Amino acid sequence: MTEVKMKSLRDAYGQALADLGAENENIVVLDADLSGSTRTSIFAARFPERFFNMGVAEQDMVSTAAGLAAAGKIPFASTFAVFASGRAWDQVRQSVCMGKMNVKIVASHGGIxxxxxxxTHQALEDIALMRVMPNITVIVPADAHETAAAVRRAAQLSGPFYIRTARDKFPVLLREDVEFTPGKAARLREGTDVAIIACGIMVSKALEAAEVLSNEGVSAAVVNMSSIKPIDVEMIVSMARETGAIVTAEEHSIIGGLGSAVAEEVSETEPVPVIRVGMRAAVGSSGAPEELLNLFGMNTEAVVEAARKAIGMKKEPAATQAKTVMTG
Amino acid sequence: MMNDIDKLKEISRNLRKDILRMLHAAGSGHTGGSLSAIDMLTALYFSRMRHSPTPGASGPRDRFILSKGHGAPALYAVLAQSGYFDKKHLMTLRKVKSILSGHPYSPSTPGVEVCTGSLGQGLSISNGIAMALKLNKSDERVFCMMGDGETQEGQVWEAAMTAAHYKLDNVTAFLDNNGLQIDGVVKDVMGIEPIGDKWRAFGWEVYEIDGHDFGQILDAVDKAGRTKGKPSLIWAHTVKGKGVSFMENKVAFHGKAPSREELDLAMAELDAA
Incomplete structure (x- = not known):
């Protein structure tokens, strides 16, 4: 097996942001005393006059970003995902989203x-909290390369964005020149028995799971659904039709995140079983990242198990069903 | 010929009537806080702010942010009078498909910069605009209006620190200190005093005025404009419901629109004023 390259999403963000800063002087950056952790420090070192440290004041940071946008700047505001989505929720809603302000929130330290x-510091609710916002684009990149692509795209497009990065390094899955388009998912692996729709770190687990399933004779498709909102409805419907069973996988509560978004679309268009892999416990725990992913069932085995379950729940083919009714 | 102050008095008298008419037509809304703020808004929009209702107009553009978003009727009255939209819209306030929402909603109303109403966010937004203007080396200014009850919001004090830290001397904030909030008297609900000392301690220059005296309002705006290296707070003592005797200092008129009879009485008073 080839060795998997690991790369940090927040490093990719910090570098992309600094590059953008050199290209466009309207890019400004705000942070709430976590610039070293979110990696906005790279931009701050290169463009100190366009970097605003707001101190430990996330609410002020988000509304201030809205003001900068109102005056024509392209503000990127960063802090940990728990604070960006939770502490400043009302500011994101009223100051940023309602007025469609051109504010890009890039939150690091997402998930377990x-x-x-x-x-207290594990954001397992942020996708739900941000997905419900009006006028926002919500992105959970699968790797460092997609992070850089999403950040670049966000800078080009007008309107509010929420992009989730992570503390930990993730396996590199995508090409360095990968493109990101809101509302467009990517098929990373074709399959006919079940479709695994994943985001963030769980995309790599989904690919591993598909490999395990393949050894059992199960053909699993894998989709990187990095654009949580707008979501790629067409892809979801295609997957439901082609495979008849869906598994979602995310490093987030099973309530309100990717799994919910997929289930919502599936139930309204092409009802098939949807099994959600995600955080089922009320809260997390301290520990090493991989240890926690295993402990809380957000790992390869959990995805494999969910795939088996989803396949087992598939309805009988329509023809057989009709016969059953007739003879029943 | 009328001097500037008499002219402003006449404008604000008419805008008070617009406010009461639109609130009556709406059947709900915030009467008291609109009337306490209108003289300051009048002084800004018709004497001191550089602005134009024409989108993309050349020349400097000062900004106004109504942080106390429930005072929207006062803002809508000055915007209509300034030509941002036709006055006929005032009578559609708070109605379905109106361009005038109950609280400022920027996507639908020309001249409204941002959404406000959930309190405490406007000063931060004003700071952001001021930072952008400084980056652009622009001499444009930002005016923000807060309610006194609004300063119970913690974010106001985050923003107060930010404005001083970044030396945003292009920010002038008004504190509409009418002393009342929905549940009663500010000092009973949650005291905010000592107001001047608090803002000075946060690094602001404070100008204390009568918020219904145009001479004092204009003088304070000019002094704030000359204040360098720090933001200015215009601490304006005001009267909730100002201009209509039976509404003045009445908590009941915080969030209540005038009835037909109350409107007629108020109009007669304002006509006689």
């Missing part, structure tokens, strides 16, 4: 892979 900092 925050690790040792423990339950």
């Amino acid at each position: 892979t925050v690790g040792e900092d423990g339950p």
